[in-house]
Amino acid sequence: MKHDKTKEKQVSRRKFLAGAAAVTAGAATLGFPMIAKAQVPISFRFQSTWPTKDIFHEYALDFAKKVNDMTGGELKIEVLPAGAVVPAFNLLDAVSKGTLDGGHGVQVYHYGKQNALALWGSGPGFGMDADMMLAWHKYGGGKALLAKVYASIGANVVSFPYGPMATQPLGWFKKPITKIEDFKGMKFRTVGISIDVFTGLGASVNALPGGEIVPAMDRGLLDGAEFNNASSDRLLGFADVSKVCMLQSYHQNAEVFEITFNKTKFDALPDKMKAIIENAVEAASSDMWWKSCDRYSQDYIDLQTKDKVKFYKTPDAILARQLVAYDETVARKSAENPLFKEVVESQIKFAERVVKWDMDYNVGRRMAYNHYFGAKKAPAKKG
Numbered sequence: 001m002k003h004d005k006t007k008e009k010q011v012s013r014r015k016f017l018a019g020a021a022a023v024t025a026g027a028a029t030l031g032f033p034m035i036a037k038a039q040v041p042i043s044f045r046f047q048s049t050w051p052t053k054d055i056f057h058e059y060a061l062d063f064a065k066k067v068n069d070m071t072g073g074e075l076k077i078e079v080l081p082a083g084a085v086v087p088a089f090n091l092l093d094a095v096s097k098g099t100l101d102g103g104h105g106v107q108v109y110h111y112g113k114q115n116a117l118a119l120w121g122s123g124p125g126f127g128m129d130a131d132m133m134l135a136w137h138k139y140g141g142g143k144a145l146l147a148k149v150y151a152s153i154g155a156n157v158v159s160f161p162y163g164p165m166a167t168q169p170l171g172w173f174k175k176p177i178t179k180i181e182d183f184k185g186m187k188f189r190t191v192g193i194s195i196d197v198f199t200g201l202g203a204s205v206n207a208l209p210g211g212e213i214v215p216a217m218d219r220g221l222l223d224g225a226e227f228n229n230a231s232s233d234r235l236l237g238f239a240d241v242s243k244v245c246m247l248q249s250y251h252q253n254a255e256v257f258e259i260t261f262n263k264t265k266f267d268a269l270p271d272k273m274k275a276i277i278e279n280a281v282e283a284a285s286s287d288m289w290w291k292s293c294d295r296y297s298q299d300y301i302d303l304q305t306k307d308k309v310k311f312y313k314t315p316d317a318i319l320a321r322q323l324v325a326y327d328e329t330v331a332r333k334s335a336e337n338p339l340f341k342e343v344v345e346s347q348i349k350f351a352e353r354v355v356k357w358d359m360d361y362n363v364g365r366r367m368a369y370n371h372y373f374g375a376k377k378a379p380a381k382k383g
Helices: 001-030 055-070 088-097 117-118 132-137 141-151 194-200 208-220 229-236 265-266 271-305 315-338 338-361 366-373
Strands: 041-049 076-082 100-107 158-166 170-175 186-188 204-206 244-247 258-262 308-315
Touching: 001 208, 041 055, 055 076, 055 100, 055 229, 055 258, 055 271, 076 271, 088 158, 088 204, 088 208, 088 258, 088 315, 117 338, 132 141, 132 158, 141 229, 141 338, 141 366, 158 265, 158 271, 170 208, 194 204, 208 229, 229 271, 258 265, 271 308, 315 338
Parallel strands: 041 076, 041 100, 186 204, 244 308
Antiparallel strands: 100 258, 158 258, 170 244
16 A cells, blocks of 8 residues: 555656646746856956056946946956056057956057057047047958957957047146257157157157156156146146146047957857947947046146146147158158058048048037137226
8 A cells, every 4th residue: 555655656746747847848938037047257357557546447447347237247357457467568468368368558558569559549640539540440441450460460369449539738847848959858758659759859768658657757767758638647646746738749649548358268258248348349438538528627627726737738830840750750660561551551541531521510619619618808888
């Protein structure tokens, strides 16, 4: 009798399991949600080329957050500051070798490896601003050329130029720059093709990462330096070592940031995740520009009111000489490097068309600004 009851229980259990399987299959057919196994998130370790306090490092964190949010945590990017794993100028090698999974920086930092890389932002851009530079990259042939340039040095990276920068100041100095001769013998910091441009102006140039500039000026190792913008310059302490900043310059009129991934690791990602990253880059690019408009304009005011910095416009004669020095550099580099020449020719073709359209179509802002915010004339007295 006991044996029969045991047999009945076994039969009953088999029926229950079979029924449960049928219900599960039916639920899937009807579109009811299934409970999926939790996926282990993919973790990528990035490093920026910026100190933690710089707004540029904040931009790197902003990009990472967008990817982390858009992937629902399936991909988690951690961003370390400059020097956490490698020095800022060694970022490309670290990403290419897989020491880091990716990084945030600028292409001009790779100038010593392949000078054509500096054309993504170091120089006057043939009249283009940084947004136009990104337009050339995406729609004017720049993307294919960049892949070709990186292949020429065996870099195992996937590069995403993004983040249009405002025109950068000529730099910070001990006294206002009024003529070309003021650069003669000056110990000056810059990077990329601008090294050749300022050398052509007579300066003795030293390329340093952002975090090392102010300490070098403080120790008297530099007489002048350029970096980027009001927020970065204020956060990095330029106002502590100089009270003179010259605005407007052609040395980096169209610079953009760069997000790099180790190509082997990027290629191994699911297609959906690659698409999310590509769209996150463009979303971060727009957000970066909007944030920069807000933050740079306020820090520009604070540098004047709180830090007592005096700003001066760079004389037109110096701007014109910069263009001549750039042309001389481009001619020399193009003769030495066919890839450099190919990128330059592509940019010129795009710039000639897009800059003319921009100048013809878009109205200047100064008249409207002066109308609304300029000095108001006192009303004429009656009688």
